[in-house]
Amino acid sequence: MSRRTHLYDFHARNGRIVEFAGFGMPLWYEGVVPECKAVRNGAGIFDTSHMGRVLISGEDSTSYLNYVTTNDVTALGVGRGHLSVMCNEKGGIIDDFVISRLAEKEYLVVPNAGNREKDLSWLRKQAEKFSVEICDVSDEVSMFAVQGPNAQKILQETGREDLSLIPRFGGRNVDLDGIKATITRTGYTGEDGFEVFTWDSPLEQPSKAIAVWNAILDHGKVFNIQPCGLGARDVLRLEAGMCLYGNDISESITPLQARLGFVVKLTKNEFIGRDSLAKEKAEGAKKVRVGLKMLEAGIPRAECDILKDSQVIGKVTSGTFSPTINQGIAMGYVPREHSKAGEKVEIRVRAKNLQAVITSFPFYDTSKYGWQRTT
Amino acid sequence: MKVNDCEVSEELYYTKEHEWVKLEGNNCRIGVSDYAQKSLHEVVFVDLPKVGSKITRSQPLGSVESVKAVADVFTPISGEVTEVNAKLADTPELVNQQPYGSGWIAIIKPSNLEAELRSLLDAKGYAAFLKTQAK
Numbered sequence: 478m479s480r481r482t483h484l485y486d487f488h489a490r491n492g493r494i495v496e497f498a499g500f501g502m503p504l505w506y507e508g509v510v511p512e513c514k515a516v517r518n519g520a521g522i523f524d525t526s527h528m529g530r531v532l533i534s535g536e537d538s539t540s541y542l543n544y545v546t547t548n549d550v551t552a553l554g555v556g557r558g559h560l561s562v563m564c565n566e567k568g569g570i571i572d573d574f575v576i577s578r579l580a581e582k583e584y585l586v587v588p589n590a591g592n593r594e595k596d597l598s599w600l601r602k603q604a605e606k607f608s609v610e611i612c613d614v615s616d617e618v619s620m621f622a623v624q625g626p627n628a629q630k631i632l633q634e635t636g637r638e639d640l641s642l643i644p645r646f647g648g649r650n651v652d653l654d655g656i657k658a659t660i661t662r663t664g665y666t667g668e669d670g671f672e673v674f675t676w677d678s679p680l681e682q683p684s685k686a687i688a689v690w691n692a693i694l695d696h697g698k699v700f701n702i703q704p705c706g707l708g709a710r711d712v713l714r715l716e717a718g719m720c721l722y723g724n725d726i727s728e729s730i731t732p733l734q735a736r737l738g739f740v741v742k743l744t745k746n747e748f749i750g751r752d753s754l755a756k757e758k759a760e761g762a763k764k765v766r767v768g769l770k771m772l773e774a775g776i777p778r779a780e781c782d783i784l785k786d787s788q789v790i791g792k793v794t795s796g797t798f799s800p801t802i803n804q805g806i807a808m809g810y811v812p813r814e815h816s817k818a819g820e821k822v823e824i825r826v827r828a829k830n831l832q833a834v835i836t837s838f839p840f841y842d843t844s845k846y847g848w849q850r851t852t
Numbered sequence: 853m854k855v856n857d858c859e860v861s862e863e864l865y866y867t868k869e870h871e872w873v874k875l876e877g878n879n880c881r882i883g884v885s886d887y888a889q890k891s892l893h894e895v896v897f898v899d900l901p902k903v904g905s906k907i908t909r910s911q912p913l914g915s916v917e918s919v920k921a922v923a924d925v926f927t928p929i930s931g932e933v934t935e936v937n938a939k940l941a942d943t944p945e946l947v948n949q950q951p952y953g954s955g956w957i958a959i960i961k962p963s964n965l966e967a968e969l970r971s972l973l974d975a976k977g978y979a980a981f982l983k984t985q986a987k
Contacts, residue, residue, distance in 0.1 A: 493893075504920070505893070508893055508894045509893070509894060509918070509919040509920060510896070510919065708919060708920050711920070712919055712920075774897065774941065775897070775899070776896070776897050776917050776922075778922065797919055797920065798896045798897060798917070798919050800896075800919070805897075827915060827922075
């Protein structure tokens with residue numbers, strides 16, 4: 478039987494369950510399209526407790542994390558976080574995740590659901606020379622994401638702290654209707670929003686996690702909150718141009734190829750993968766991740782060929798229909814010389830070559846959608 | 853009649869791949885069943901065949917797609933496509949709303965109707981088949 482999160486009964490009662498990374502999770506409740514729209518126009522809540530929660534603490538926690546991940550952890554003040562990747566010696570991505578600095582010598586790392594065991598064993602293997610403690614609290618801490626332009630207003634209703642003071646990727650401890658939690662201004666949708674970590678909330682005693690979920694739903698009612706499943710989560714992250722591990726990035730892809738160069742700090746101290754990444758940066762990545770927008774009807778899917786002048790130049794790694802822009806969208810890898818936004822290509826969708834254009838991320842109009850929206 | 857919450861229209865013929873066939877004079881109207889549209893949930897795109905194309909039974913007629921999934925539609929009847937439901941280009945959700953009505957997919961002028969009809973399920977047979985499918 479697949480594993481279950483605290484909220485499984487809610488999901489089974491209200492949604493369609495699918496298996497994902499060994500967990501029985503909701504694919505959707507009302508539907509992928511209305512759930513995407515709720516997040517872009519109001520708010521959505523996602524159960525993300527299938528992901529990992531790993532606490533890293535101890536004397537060497539900062540230097541250790543700076544050695545196993547590519548971003549510069551010394552730049553993080555307490556209460557701040559950033560996106561990072563963990564690479565092997567060749568610069569291939571073992572996982573991508575957010576690191577939050579909870580205290581001077583304590584960090585929270587959130588691995589992808591499918592990488593929980595792999596990350597833990599890699600993290601432990603690399604820890605031998607450091608004085609650190611690595612503690613997997615995934616099953617003791619619940620995790621939800623509250624995303625959308627109304628997310629702050631909704632969480633504000635559950636406590637007294639002024640949430641507008643929390644910067645993007647920042648976090649703090651809060652009271653959610655009397656329950657202690659940590660929230661971070663992070664997410665996987667491109668919208669403003671928070672991830673909510675409820676401590677001392679073991680899987681076998683789900684009542685506290687359920688209470689937090691229900692409190693957010695109750696306070697969110699007037700702000701049009703909608704429970705959202707993995708279907709909407711995948712579409713929203715694709716619209717925002719974010720990678721899905723296992724599809725768009727893997728151990729055979731480097732962060733430079735994935736256009737995650739902004740999380741690779743080659744000037745900091747020695748870290749795993751640095752030599753390979755420095756070399757690739759000097760030479761220029763041969764293939765890079767691009768956005769692809771269909772210019773005619775049709776929905777690109779993972780594994781579809783990308784063509785230029787009838788020659789296959791790459792493959793789609795994720796594709797979907799975008800309810801926000803009402804078109805087929807995708808991401809994939811092409812040689813750098815064909816990666817410029819505006820370049821026309823074709824995607825072979827179900828035995829037909831359809832016109833598409835290389836597009837910069839995100840796919841939506843950032844003045845109307847996303848955390849930087851102005852309207 | 854209803855099986856596991858799915859409507860089965862009495863006057864139609866069906867395949868185990870959940871297409872339906874309606875006899876209309878000399879022609880056959882083709883669509884996908886209520887079970888098919890419920891499994892896909894929100895249809896956001898329908899790939900239609902070309903009018904005039906000649907297709908053989910069990911060949912792809914097109915596809916019905918939701919945000920996350922694709923379902924091939926195979927023609928249950930050989931013949932020539934004489935008409936397609938052009939409305940589905942702008943309103944693919946008709947497949948969800950009226951799978952046996954305005955959500956039809958194509959009309960085919962059959963070339964081997966009598967023999968092929970025998971291999972299809974009638975409503976009773978399809979209902980019995982649905983009962984064997986997981987909910």
